[in-house]
Every structure is written in C-alpha cells, then in structure tokens.
Amino acid sequence: MMLASMLAAFVANVLLGLPLFVCLLLAAVVGFFFVDLSLLPRMLPQQLFAGIDVFSLMAIPLFILAGNLMNSAGLTPRLIDLAKALVGHLRGGLGYVNVVSSVFFAGVNGSAVADTSALGSLLVPAMKKEGYSTAYAAGLTAGSSLIGPIIPPSIFMILYASLTNTSVGDLFLAGVIPGLILGVAFMIMNWAYARKAQLAVTGTRPTLRGVTVALFQAAPALMAPFIIVAGIVFGFVTPTESGALIVAYAVAAGLFSRHLDWQGIKSAVCETTRLSCAIFLIIAASAVVSWLLAFAQVPSEFSVLLAPFSDSPIITLLLLSLITFVTGMLMEEVSALMLLTPVFLPVAMQAGVDPVHLGIIVTMNITIALITPPMGACVFVAAAVSKLDLSVMFRAIWPFVLVALCTLILLILLPQITLFLPELLG
Amino acid sequence: MIETLRTRLSQGLLLLACSLLVINLAILLYGVFARYLLNASPIWMDELARYLVIASVMLCAGTVYLRDEHMRVNIINRFATGRWGQLLALYHWLVVLLLTGFIAWVSARYAISIQRFMTPGLGISKSIPLLSLPIGFGALCLLTLLRGPVTHTAHSTEN
Amino acid sequence: SLQAQTINLSYNGAPDAEKNAVHLFASNLKKLVEEKTGGELELKLYPNSMLGEEQERMEQVMNTPSLNIASFGGVSPQFPEIFVSAIPFMFDGFDSARDFFDNGEYWKASQEEFYNRTGARILAVVEEGGFLAFTNNERPIHSPADFDGLRFRAMDKSQVALFESFGASGTPIPWTEVYMALRTGVADGQMNPPMYIILGSLFEVQKYLTLADIQYSDQFLIGNGELIDSLSEEDRKALQEAVVEANEINREAVESQVESRVKFLEEQGMEVYKPTEAELAEFQQIGQPSYIEWLKEQNIDQKWIDSALKDAGLAQ
Numbered sequence: 020m021m022l023a024s025m026l027a028a029f030v031a032n033v034l035l036g037l038p039l040f041v042c043l044l045l046a047a048v049v050g051f052f053f054v055d056l057s058l059l060p061r062m063l064p065q066q067l068f069a070g071i072d073v074f075s076l077m078a079i080p081l082f083i084l085a086g087n088l089m090n091s092a093g094l095t096p097r098l099i100d101l102a103k104a105l106v107g108h109l110r111g112g113l114g115y116v117n118v119v120s121s122v123f124f125a126g127v128n129g130s131a132v133a134d135t136s137a138l139g140s141l142l143v144p145a146m147k148k149e150g151y152s153t154a155y156a157a158g159l160t161a162g163s164s165l166i167g168p169i170i171p172p173s174i175f176m177i178l179y180a181s182l183t184n185t186s187v188g189d190l191f192l193a194g195v196i197p198g199l200i201l202g203v204a205f206m207i208m209n210w211a212y213a214r215k216a217q218l219a220v221t222g223t224r225p226t227l228r229g230v231t232v233a234l235f236q237a238a239p240a241l242m243a244p245f246i247i248v249a250g251i252v253f254g255f256v257t258p259t260e261s262g263a264l265i266v267a268y269a270v271a272a273g274l275f276s277r278h279l280d281w282q283g284i285k286s287a288v289c290e291t292t293r294l295s296c297a298i299f300l301i302i303a304a305s306a307v308v309s310w311l312l313a314f315a316q317v318p319s320e321f322s323v324l325l326a327p328f329s330d331s332p333i334i335t336l337l338l339l340s341l342i343t344f345v346t347g348m349l350m351e352e353v354s355a356l357m358l359l360t361p362v363f364l365p366v367a368m369q370a371g372v373d374p375v376h377l378g379i380i381v382t383m384n385i386t387i388a389l390i391t392p393p394m395g396a397c398v399f400v401a402a403a404v405s406k407l408d409l410s411v412m413f414r415a416i417w418p419f420v421l422v423a424l425c426t427l428i429l430l431i432l433l434p435q436i437t438l439f440l441p442e443l444l445g
Numbered sequence: 446m447i448e449t450l451r452t453r454l455s456q457g458l459l460l461l462a463c464s465l466l467v468i469n470l471a472i473l474l475y476g477v478f479a480r481y482l483l484n485a486s487p488i489w490m491d492e493l494a495r496y497l498v499i500a501s502v503m504l505c506a507g508t509v510y511l512r513d514e515h516m517r518v519n520i521i522n523r524f525a526t527g528r529w530g531q532l533l534a535l536y537h538w539l540v541v542l543l544l545t546g547f548i549a550w551v552s553a554r555y556a557i558s559i560q561r562f563m564t565p566g567l568g569i570s571k572s573i574p575l576l577s578l579p580i581g582f583g584a585l586c587l588l589t590l591l592r593g594p595v596t597h598t599a600h601s602t603e604n
Numbered sequence: 605s606l607q608a609q610t611i612n613l614s615y616n617g618a619p620d621a622e623k624n625a626v627h628l629f630a631s632n633l634k635k636l637v638e639e640k641t642g643g644e645l646e647l648k649l650y651p652n653s654m655l656g657e658e659q660e661r662m663e664q665v666m667n668t669p670s671l672n673i674a675s676f677g678g679v680s681p682q683f684p685e686i687f688v689s690a691i692p693f694m695f696d697g698f699d700s701a702r703d704f705f706d707n708g709e710y711w712k713a714s715q716e717e718f719y720n721r722t723g724a725r726i727l728a729v730v731e732e733g734g735f736l737a738f739t740n741n742e743r744p745i746h747s748p749a750d751f752d753g754l755r756f757r758a759m760d761k762s763q764v765a766l767f768e769s770f771g772a773s774g775t776p777i778p779w780t781e782v783y784m785a786l787r788t789g790v791a792d793g794q795m796n797p798p799m800y801i802i803l804g805s806l807f808e809v810q811k812y813l814t815l816a817d818i819q820y821s822d823q824f825l826i827g828n829g830e831l832i833d834s835l836s837e838e839d840r841k842a843l844q845e846a847v848v849e850a851n852e853i854n855r856e857a858v859e860s861q862v863e864s865r866v867k868f869l870e871e872q873g874m875e876v877y878k879p880t881e882a883e884l885a886e887f888q889q890i891g892q893p894s895y896i897e898w899l900k901e902q903n904i905d906q907k908w909i910d911s912a913l914k915d916a917g918l919a920q
C-alpha cells in the first residue's frame with residue numbers, strides 16, 4: 020500500500036512534468052504518511068543532507084568541470100582529429116572512438132556518471148556534426164560509460180566488497196574481461212547503426228605523418244587519462260583528489276596552449292555548478308526515499324520471496340538481476356546497491372554462487388540501472404550535456420539497455436569469464 | 446522591479462555557488478600538495494570539501510530551476526496548451542512553492558535542533574553546514590514566488 | 605498482552621554473525637528480549653547503517669523511541685569524553701578492559717553524564733573485534749622508532765595525534781577508500797582490529813601486522829531515554845538481563861575468534877609480530893602522554909582522565 024501510493028505520487032508528477040527531485044520528495048512525503056508522519060520533520064532534512072554528504076560523490080563536479088574545461092580549451096576538436104586520423108576512414112568512426120575512450124576512461128574513474136559527463140560534453144557535439152542523430156550519440160555515450168564501473172577502479176565494487184567481505188582485488192580483476200566484452204558489444208552495435216544510418220565515410224586511410232601530427236596535437240587531452248591512471252593505479256591520490264588534479268591539469272594545459280581564457284574558465288565553472296546542482300538534488304531526494312524503503316523493511320520482504328529458488332545458481336542470479344533491474348529503474352544506484360546486496364548475499368551463497376561472481380553481476384546490474392529510465396543518472400547527464408529532451412532520451416536509450424542486458428546474461432551463464440583473471444592472478 | 450530583484454538574486458546565488466566550487470577545488474589540491482610536500486594532510490579536508498559542494502549545489506537550486514535545468518520529463522507540457530497549459534503552470538507553481546517552502550521550514554528547524562552536534566573534522570556545529578538546506582530551498586521558494594505561475598518552457602528565461 | 609511493542613535497533617556492518625560481532629550481539633539481543641518478555645517486546649533489526657551513518661543514527665536514538673549501536677564516531681560529538689576510554693595501551697588484555705567498563709568509576713560517571721546531555725542511555729559496551737593492531741606495507745614495526753616517516757590512515761584526530769607522537773603522520777581516508785589508498789600508497793599503514801583487517805581485505809595490500817593491543821575495540825548500545833522509562837518494570841528488567849546475557853555471549857565469541865583471525869591473516873601472507881613487554885612499555889610511554897595531551901586540547905576535563913587511569917590501574 021505504502022509502495023503503491025509512493026509510486027503513484029511519483030509517476031503522476033513525473034508525467035505532469037515536475038522536476039524529478041520534486042517528484043521524489045513528494046513520493047517521500049506520501050511515504051511518511053504511511054510510516055509515521057512524526058518522523059518527517061527530522062528524517063527528511065537529515066536524509067536529504069546525508070544523501071549527498073559522501074566524499075566519493077565530490078568527484079562528480081570535478082570530472083564534469085575537467086570535461087567542460089577541455090571543451091573550453093578547444094581540445095575536443097583535436098581529439099576528434101586524432102580519432103579521424105585513426106578510425107575516421109571507417110564508417111561510424113566517432114562512435115568507435117566514443118566506446119574506445121570509454122574503455123580508456125574506465126581505467127580512470129569508478130563512476131559512470133562522471134564518464135558520461137566528461138565524454139558526453141566532448142563527443143556528442145562532434146558526433147552530431149558527423150551526422151549521427153543526437154539521441155543515438157547521447158545513448159551511445161551513456162551506454163558505453165557503463166564500462167566505467169565494470170573495469171577497475173570502481174566505487175560500486177568497493178561498496179560491494181565492504182558489505183560482503185569479498186576481496187576488492189579479486190573484484191577488480193574480475194571486472195576487466197566483462198568490461199572489455201561490454202565494449203565490444205557496443206562496437207558491434209555501432210557497426211550496425213553506421214551501416215543502417217548510411218553515415219558518410221568522410222576520412223581517408225590514415226597516414227603515418229597524419230597520425231603523428233594528430234597525436235602530437237591531441238597530446239594534452241590524451242595525457243589527462245594517463246595522469247589519472249598514474250595517480251590512482253600507481254598510487255598518489257584518491258579518486259576524488261584525482262578529479263581535482265585533472266581539473267588543475269586541464270587549466271594548466273589550456274592556458275599553456277593559449278586556447279583557454281578567463282571567459283572560458285568562467286563559463287566552464289558556471290555550467291559545472293548548474294549541472295552538479297541538478298544531479299545532486301536528485302541524489303539527495305532519492306536518499307530520502309531509500310531511507311523510507313529501508314525503514315519499512317521492503318528489502319527483507321524480497322528475501323522471503325526468493326527462498327524457493329535457491330537450488331540453481333543461474334536461476335537465482337537471473338531473479339536477482341530482475342529484481343535489481345526493477346529496483347534500479349526507480350532508485351538511486353548507490354542506495355540500491357547498499358540495500359540489495361545484504362539481501363542477495365545469503366540467497367546467492369545458498370545457491371552456490373561465487374561471491375566474486377555475484378559482485379560482478381550486482382555491479383553490472385547496478386550499472387545498467389544508471390541508464391534505465393525513469394531514474395538513471397547517466398541518462399539524465401547524457402540528456403543534459405546533449406541538450407536533449409528527457410522523453411526523447413528515454414526512448415533512445417533502450418537499445419543500449421538491451422545490449423548491456425545481453426552482456427549481463429552472458430556473464431551469468433558463463434561464470435568463467437568473470438572468474439578467469441582472479442583465479443589466474445589472485 | 447520584481448524582475449530585476451529576481452535576476453539579481455538568481456545571479457548572485459549562482460556566483461556564490463560557483464565560488465564555493467572553486468574553493469572546494471583549491472582545498473582538494475591543497476590536500477594532495479600537503480600530503481606529499483608536508484607529509485600530512487589536514488583531517489578536516491574531506492569534510493570541508495563535502496560541505497562546500499553541498500552548499501554550492503543547494504545555493505544555486507533556485508537559479509537552476511528558473512533556467513529550467515532541473516531534470517524533468519517533458520511530455521504533457523507539449524499537449525497542454527491554452528487554458529490547460531495555464532492550469533498546469535499553476536499546479537507546478539503551487540507544488541514547488543509549497544513543497545520547497547515546507548522543506549525550507551522543517552530543515553531550518555532541524556538545523557537549529559542539532560546545534561550541539563559537532564562535526565568530527567572541522568569541529569564546528571553541524572548546524573552550519575546544514576543551513577545550506579533551508580537557505581537553498583528558501584531561495585528556490587522565493588525565486589519561484591517572484592516568477593509567478595507562468596508556463597515553464599525549456600531554456601527560456603534568465604541568463 | 606496481545607499488543608507487541610516493536611523497537612527498532614540499528615547498527616553498522618553486515619547481518620553476518622560470523623564476520624560482524626555487532627550483528628552477533630544484535631541478533632542475540634533480539635532473541636533474548638523476545639524470549640524473556642514472551643514476545644511483548646519485539647526488536648526489529650536494521651543492520652548495514654540502513655537508517656543512517658553514525659551521527660544520523662545517534663540523532664534518531666536521541667529523538668525517537670529506538671535503540672542504536674554507536675561507534676566512537678556516533679558518541680563523541682555529544683560526549684567527547686568517550687575518547688578517554690580509548691587512551692592507547694591502557695589495557696593488558698580482555699580482563700582488564702572488561703573490568704574497566706563493568707566496575708570502573710570513569711565508566712559509571714560517563715553513563716550518567718551521557719544521559720544528562722542527550723537524554724539517551726548507554727546500555728552496554730559491545731565488544732567487537734578484540735584489540736586494534738598496526739598494519740603497514742613498508743617494514744616490520746617492533747617499536748615506536750619503526751614508525752619514522754610512515755604515512756598512516758587516520759580515522760579521526762585522536763589517531764593523528766597518536767601517529768604523530770611516533771614520528772609518523774596521519775592522513776584522513778574514509779573506510780571505503782582505505783583498501784585503494786593502501787594498495788596505491790596514498791597511505792602506508794593503518795590500525796584496526798583483525799576483524800576489520802579481514803572485512804576490508806586489507807591483508808591483500810598490507811604486509812606487516814603488529815599486535816600491539818593499541819586500543820580495546822568496542823561500540824555502545826544506546827537506548828532512547830523516554831523509551832526505557834516508558835517500559836513496564838518487568839519489561840525493563842527483561843531488557844537489562846537480555847543485554848547482559850547477549851554481551852556475555854559476544855565476549856566469549858570475540859575472545860575465541862581472535863587467535864583464528866590472526867592465524868588466517870598469517871596464512872594470507874602477513875608477517876605477524878607480537879611486541880615484547882619492553883617494546884609495549886615503550887609504545888605506552890610515548891603514545892600515552894601525547895594522546896592525553898590531545899585529550900586536553902579537546903577541552904576534556906582532567907578529572908575524566910585521572911579517573912580512567914585510576915580504574916585501569918595506571919594512576920601515578
């Protein structure tokens with residue numbers, strides 16, 4: 020009853036076009052009526068604040084800012100020049116570039132949202148110019164950004180590990196191959212799109228001279244991921260701090276190459292602030308809803324339902340994925356992960372699922388939730404950076420959700436894909 | 446007159462929000478610098494970074510609302526024209542006005558009620574960072590009031 | 605009566621009694637309370653900080669009829685004098701630590717003062733993982749001198765003070781980022797009881813373990829004052845008995861697990877060192893005064909420190 024009423028309030032107001040954070044807050048107010056209205060005056064502000072009072076979230080504005088600065092500094096065209104020199108002669112070249120740079124960026128940060136915002140603001144305008152539809156370009160950016168939290172490092176995996184006593188190292192290793200498979204899946208999709216959309220083959224075959232020049236020109240932009248990778252993987256800074264470093268680098272590189280001026284910095288900061296505001300308000304509001312669900316013990320009701328299926332690992336994982344998919348449609352991802360993992364673990368253990376395998380499946384699921392309407396952070400960011408209406412974006416994203424789901428099912432059916440690397444190296 | 450007030454307030458808040466974000470950046474950079482060159486970074490660093498970002502995003506919530514940059518689904522707005530459009534605009538206006546006003550009020554009371562809680566890093570009263578909630582929602586409420594129940598079309602107003 | 609009263613109990617960590625001693629306590633308490641009151645009182649468990657992090661949960665227990673298991677992070681903003689109970693190297697084993705809380709004057713006064721300030725009652729000291737140990741990735745630590753130049757992850761300011769007194773430095777890193785920070789060298793080491801070293805898989809990224817019995821690892825069961833007062837005489841007594849019994853079970857379990865956990869860490873490739881009496885005395889001589897100095901900087905009244913040291917048998 021409580022769930023149904025909250026859902027009704029939420030959906031009705033979403034359809035009426037109110038901002039999503041307002042819809043979430045309205046659903047929360049409805050929820051408090053069912054739980055205990057006297058809790059509202061304390062718990063609503065407390066959870067609004069606590070929902071965004073998380074250090075790792077602070078990386079979001081920084082990576083958005085870095086992307087905006089690189090844009091203002093005019094590095095986007097150079098990156099595109101390099102992409103053209105390398106794969107521009109292929110049909111749908113920039114689409115491949117989008118996916119490949121997602122793989123590249125994946126080694127840089129653990130959050131798909133940061134990825135979408137950085138790559139989206141870099142690549143969507145360029146893809147539009149090359150004849151892609153804005154919806155496809157935004158969809159591909161959001162879709163391929165899913166590779167981010169699958170390939171290490173990953174905030175989701177660190178959270179999962181802390182909840183389940185699983186080795187973070189094993190989880191990180193386990194994510195490498197699934198992440199690459201996801202990349203290949205999106206490239207196949209791009210190949211099909213490029214053929215169907217009859218994208219013009221604009222570039223000529225790459226020459227060594229052409230590639231060298233483009234590489235040299237794009238070096239400042241290409242250096243950025245290396246700095247982050249060196250920073251995190253080889254060890255100087257936490258992911259949030261690496262966001263700050265990359266912003267500093269972007270400013271320095273932009274000023275040095277004289278492509279960035281005071282006006283450019285100002286507008287980059289201004290845009291970042293507004294976009295961050297839009298994202299953080301949704302995170303904060305969904306934290307209130309998540310708290311209500313936890314308080315009403317909605318998660319533990321799931322585990323009772325799941326008990327009868329505990330003799331088959333595959334069926335169990337498929338069911339858990341289905342539940343995550345539905346939950347992820349309506350909920351903010353970190354809280355969904357925090358709520359579902361403790362419920363899932365005992366069920367999965369009983370069915371004989373390897374905890375590392377479960378970790379990758381859960382991470383993958385939660386990541387897919389990032390691009391599933393109506394509540395997917397990456398969809399929002401992709402729509403925002405592409406200046407695309409959300410309803411258009413919601414329709415455009417489904418093929419990408421489908422590709423990700425196919426990859427997920429492959430990973431569920433063949434645990435070896437996931438467990439190969441940790442068993443080899445771990 | 447009202448329009449000037451609204452624009453000034455909206456721009457002022459955005460400027461403040463931007464400055465807080467830049468200060469946050471500076472603090473994170475100082476933290477990295479301090480860890481490697483001074484071999485110790487201050488314990489309050491990550492707390493201050495969090496509070497600055499929270500204050501930043503809360504302060505410009507109203508500005509972002511006036512610019513219609515909060516994420517929302519734009520389906521019915523297209524079909525609702527004329528009288529229905531006005532009715533919908535009135536509904537939006539009332540809901541946002543009442544809800545944000547209510548949240549500003551409860552969060553102000555809440556912020557004051559936890560005055561005695563000290564933050565572990567900076568050692569300040571937890572009320573101080575929490576005040577960004579009532580200020581942010583209050584500004585959102587005020588700006589909505591000043592704008593009036595007009596149709597909210599995408600990317601139209603206030604630059 | 606037919607009408608069962610439901611009380612929420614929130615805490616951190618997974619609902620896994622094997623790995624999380626706090627859950628072991630919570631689930632035993634639930635079972636015992638329900639048995640003893642014939643189901644009149646029911647506990648609803650909220651593990652995994654589901655209802656909020658430390659400070660949020662502390663606020664909830666102060667303002668709503670509920671129970672909460674709080675760590676230092678939850679108690680200290682209201683009652684910084686709690687840090688006095690964590691003076692490093694104060695106990696020489698489980699018995700002296702338990703005696704300190706069961707029979708000491710400091711703890712009795714703390715419970716009263718906490719109630720005066722918050723209206724909530726500290727009902728029990730929940731033992732969670734034994735004693736804190738140092739880990740690091742640079743060199744074996746046998747005595748304070750080995751700390752020179754190392755960078756340690758610090759959870760709060762008191763830990764910074766401790767590390768600095770040994771010639772190391774402290775850097776703040778949230779728990780969720782500790783693994784990565786240690787792996788990549790953002791920090792060289794950290795301190796935690798073996799339970800958490802296993803929970804966070806820190807043994808994968810840390811080579812040396814020093815069992816220096818730094819601090820007793822505990823959390824605090826807090827009950828809303830009005831809730832406790834509103835219970836019938838019978839129910840209140842049943843709750844109190846259940847708390848004592850659940851705590852007893854926890855103490856036995858924790859103590860019996862300490863050795864197997866250290867052995868597990870050894871099997872995972874950690875080099876384990878148990879400092880000698882003389883080395884421990886050296887840790888105490890250097891670590892304690894600087895920590896006490898830090899307590900004074902926090903404006904903690906000397907009487908708390910004196911009383912605690914007297915209870916621990918360390919009064920000068």
Ligand code: NA
Pocket residue numbers: 120121122124125134163164165166167168
């Ligand atoms: Na990516």
Ligand code: NA
Pocket residue numbers: 347348349350387388389390391392393394395396
């Ligand atoms: Na979603």
